Amino acid sequence: MTIKKQKTYAQLLQGADRSAINYLLRLKPTDLELEFLAMVNVDKLKMRPYLETIMRLDDGVRNHINPVIQCDNGNSILISGGTKLLLQNGRVKLDVDFTLREQAIFGNHLQVYYSDISKPNNTVINKFLRQGRASKIKKLGGNINVPDQVQEYTLLQTAAVGTNEKNSFVVTPPSAGTEIFCVTAGNSWKNPKSDFSINSLIKTIKGKPWLSGVKIIDEKGLGTALVNFAQTHNVGISVKITGINPKNLVGKLRDWGAYEDILIFIQAGCDKKIKKYVKESSLKVRKIGVIQKDRIFSVSGQKKSFLSLSIPVFDYYKISFDSVHHIQTPDKKKTTDFSKIKEKRFYSSPLKKLLSRFAEERKSWNLTEGKPRKVIRSMNYGLVSSVVPNSGMMVFTSADNDYFTSFEPRLSGKLTVANAVRQIVCRGAKPVAISIRNIFPDLKEEKDRWKGIEILKGQEEAVRVLGLTIANRHILPFTDQCVQHITSVGFIPENQTPMTGGLKQEGDFISILGSHRGELGGTKYMQNFYPDIRVNPPTVDLAMEPRIHEVLLKSIQEGFIQSAYNVSAGGLAVAIALSLISGEEGIGARIHLSRKIRNDELLFGETQGLILISFEENNFIKFERICMQNNIPATTIGRVTGDGKFTFNNLINVQVKDMKNLMTIG
Known part of the structure; x- marks a missing residue:
């Protein structure tokens, strides 16, 4: 069968891909086979230079993605994430958001649902809230990050954390004869209740001896979902679809069930049972195929077979991708001798301007748990779940410094990963995993592609040195965009109160942890x-970051830290200001700090690995001892006052109430 000349998936295949396919098949593939092989891996082909970079990095191949984190008590948590890009008219341009559906197919108990939205958009926010409420999630919140440049679209990044009891999702491994059913639930963006319906169904059938697996049909469609299942479970699959033929085969297997359906695998002869439970959940179901012993993926119509490929051939990219080196040489821009720029005498006005900008650029919020539930402004300390029995509380934070990307891409990758982890440690939580979602220039934007490659190198280095588990990592190619979205998940012990960044009481010492x-x-x-x-x-x-984490976590656990705030956007002066704004009513801060650097560097320099903390005077010796034991520098820089003023040397003198007014934006 020869496919008509048109824009096909096979056009994305390079010579190395075709050679790898020929080698694995041991013969020349037909046009239909090439088209299907390219369609199943189209996402990988479209982001080839980025995947090749990951594959060639040290430990890149061994750095497995694991969204399921096992807890000490035997329970597990699942971290899911998604991305949606909407145009001004509300039309969805790019949709890879299955955050809640990934939780639903495991029958998880959802604890936290988080969003990061690139511009104020009430329609998007309300949709997010409706989805969260429909799935009965207690903790909802997020950020609205307004970019420096006007965008013609709204970018929605979501993430969720769910829990599953020990051994509650045990399935019988699929074997020859296992039947494959397609359950239609609907698009969760259009029908927020669809994910809750799936969750209810799975909670009903999980643990049944005849259940062999559940899988989402995501944006890549039915064909890719089935092939991925076969690869994971080392089996073959035979699909039978009425009305399919060589002309529509690729299109049908690409579009079938995308965003709408899930696959359920059950033991042979149990079709009446699954149909009964699906009907009770008001969903629709149909059988589409069976598992076969031989590792073959075959597709047939009512009477005739049209496609038959061995499962290993779908891994052709693992051979062809690894054969290419990407050497990127970004343009080096000259730095300016900043010492020639005259320093100011006072910096109260620059501080106020930065606070005003932050109020405009980043609006953090959460939905209260009481009745009636209300959306309230927060200070972006992350979302904290209710207590999960035998596990403690889960904390969800995101990096707030993804603005070095165009300035220094590789460094930006390291800074953003480290920032997300440091944020969660400041809540008193031990990090267990991070989620990475990147939007990089697509293949058409070759001149900008090096930025994405450099960011990946920086991210990988940080992940490796910090010893992090990656819950999920996605790379989405889109025009010339370069966006990182890094989130971190951690646990706070049951007997510990979440740490906040607000200064607490007059007389407390204020210190900085780090240099x-x-x-x-x-x-x-x-x-x-x-x-x-x-x-x-x-x-x-x-290399120093883990030691800083250890000092802070131990100090919090022993109970002598009153507050902790990650010094990030805006530097030390802004961190102190925000700690006062979110602190107790009527307090102030008096800071005296000397360094052999410029005043603006002292106030607004964004030194990484720097944490602002406060503690009672009688805990000073204890804190110093922990720092010395871990060889971490710490400097006491001032005290909390009761006069409602923020003074920093002779450079800043502002009223806390004035700063609060600047940050009070709806």
Whole structure:
């Protein structure tokens, strides 16, 4: 069968791919076989340079993605995430958001549902809230991040954490004769209750001896979902669909069930049971195939077979992709001698301007749990779940410094991963996994592709040095965009209260954990006041980060830390200001700190690995001892006052109430 000349999936195959396919098949494939092989792996072919980069990095191949994290008590948590891109008219342009459906197919108890939206969009926010409420999630929240440049679309990033009891989702391994059913639930964006319906169905049938597996049909369609299942379980699959023929085979297996359906695999002879449970859930079901012993993927119509391929041939990209090296040489831009720029005498006005900008750029919120439930403004300490029995509380945070991407891409990858993890440690939680979602330039934007490759190198280095588990990682090619979305999940012990960043009481000592170097390159201060001047950006000591985490977590667990705030966007002065804004009523801060750096570097430099903490005076010796034991520098820089003022040397003198007014934006 020869496919008419048109824009086909097979056009994405390069010579190395075709050679690998020929080698694995031991013969020349037909046009239909090539088209289907390309369609199943189209997402990989479209982001070839990025996957090749990951495959060639040290430990890249061995760094397995694992969304399921096993807890000490035998229970497990699932971390899921998704991305949706909507145009101004509300039409969905890019949709790879199966955050709640991934939780639903395991029958999980949803604890936290989080969103990051690129611009104020009430329609998107309300849709997110309806989805969360429909799935009966207690903790809902997120951020609205307004980009510096006007966008013609709204970017929605979502993530969720769900729990599953020990051994509650045990299935009988699929074997020859296992039947495959397609259950139609509907698109969760259009019908928010669809994921809850799936969750209810799975909770009813999980643990049944005849259940052999459940799988989402995502944006890649039925064909890819079936092939992936066969690869995972080392089996073959025979699909039989009425009305299929060589002309429509690829299209049908690409579009069938995308966003709408899930696959359920059951033991032979149990079709009446699954149909009964599906009917009770008000869903629709039909049988589409069976598992076969031989590792063959075959597709047939009512009477005739049209496609038969061995399962191993679908891994052709593992041979062809690894044969290419990507050497990127970005343009080196000259830095400016910033010492020639005259320093200001006072910095109260720049501080206020930065706070006003932050209020406009980043609006954090959460939905209260009481009745009536209300959306309230928060200070972006992340979302904390209710207590999960025998596990404690789950904490969900995201990085807030994804603005170094265009300035220094590889460094940005390291900074953003480290930032997400540091944020969660400041809540008193031990990090268990991170989720990485990247949007990089597509294959048409070759001149910008190097940025995505460099970001991946930075992310991989941070993941490796920090010893992190990656719950999920997605790379989405889209025009010339370069966006990182890094989130982190951790646990707080049951007997421990979540730490916050607000200063608590008059007389407490204020200290910084880490060494303040004051780098300004690419920071919020430079973006707002010296956008055309380039100086050296912040660096991050990845080897020291785990020791800083250990000091802070131990200090919090022993109960002598009152507050902890990650010094990030805006630097030390902004971190102190935000700690006062979110602190107790009437308090202030008096800071005295001397360093051999410029005043603006001291105030607004975004040194990485720097944490602002407060503690009672009688805990000073205890804190110093823990720092010395771990060889981590710490400097006491001031005290909490009761006068409602923020003073920093002779450079800043502002009323806390004035700063609060700047941040009070609906």
